[in-house]
Amino acid sequence: QSVLTQPPSVSEAPRQRVTISCSGSSSNIGHNAVNWYQQLPGKAPKLLIYYDDLLPSGVSDRFSGSKSGTSASLAISGLQSEDEADYYCATWDDRLNGPVFGGGTKLTVL
Amino acid sequence: QITLKESGPTLVKPTQTLTLTCTFSGFSLSTSGVGVGWIRQPPGKALEWLALIYWDDDKRYSPSLKSRLTITKDTSKNQVVLTMTNMDPVDTATYYCAHLSSGWYGNWFDPWGQGTLVTVSS
Numbered sequence: 001q002s003v004l005t006q007p008p009s010v011s012e013a014p015r016q017r018v019t020i021s022c023s024g025s026s027s028n029i030g031h032n033a034v035n036w037y038q039q040l041p042g043k044a045p046k047l048l049i050y051y052d053d054l055l056p057s058g059v060s061d062r063f064s065g066s067k068s069g070t071s072a073s074l075a076i077s078g079l080q081s082e083d084e085a086d087y088y089c090a091t092w093d094d095r096l097n098g099p100v101f102g103g104g105t106k107l108t109v110l
Numbered sequence: 111q112i113t114l115k116e117s118g119p120t121l122v123k124p125t126q127t128l129t130l131t132c133t134f135s136g137f138s139l140s141t142s143g144v145g146v147g148w149i150r151q152p153p154g155k156a157l158e159w160l161a162l163i164y165w166d167d168d169k170r171y172s173p174s175l176k177s178r179l180t181i182t183k184d185t186s187k188n189q190v191v192l193t194m195t196n197m198d199p200v201d202t203a204t205y206y207c208a209h210l211s212s213g214w215y216g217n218w219f220d221p222w223g224q225g226t227l228v229t230v231s232s
Contacts, residue, residue, distance in 0.1 A: 002156055017231055023147075026135040032215070032216050033213075033216025033217075033218075037217075037219075042224065044222040045149075045157065045219075045222050046221070047218055047219065047220035050218040050220070051216060051218075056220065088157055090219075091216065092216055097170060097173075098159055098163070098171070098172060098173075099147070099217070101156060101159060102156070103156045104156045
């Protein structure tokens, strides 16, 4: 049971836009920055978004992040087949005194 | 360019102690704000944070595994070592180490090592 709640799967057609939600609480998302990681099949996770909505160098601007209260979202526009991956939200939890991850969301590009 | 690589046994027996080494380059673990973390992922399941060590030797552990984990660093060798005692088949997972950056508002893992699959079986 993950501390952060994500939908297990989402799907959308190519060139469309999809959002992935991440729900937490006041001890984690409500008080700390949210990060998003992309994990392509068989690969290590890769940082996609940090500080709620900042893109690391080299990450496509088709990816965007947002946060409101105790929830965060990852949006991917102009979907491409290579976006098929597992996406994880993460943040710090003040009560657990360490990082926490969501359960992951599998994105399928139809 | 920052790189990290995990090394250790691929197979351990139940009740044994697992020792994993993360060897990194491109940064110093004596630089303020820097840390190294361990995260694992059972086959087909989600990521689970295990332990963190900061540049100042501050250490954090997952509360659910704290009694079984020890994390140490050797700054001169650019290595971080994680030990996990009393291994069980449910500990079968890919174990990742990752560089941690800390800022005024939070911290993040980037980049990650390639991971190493550890199987627990008799």
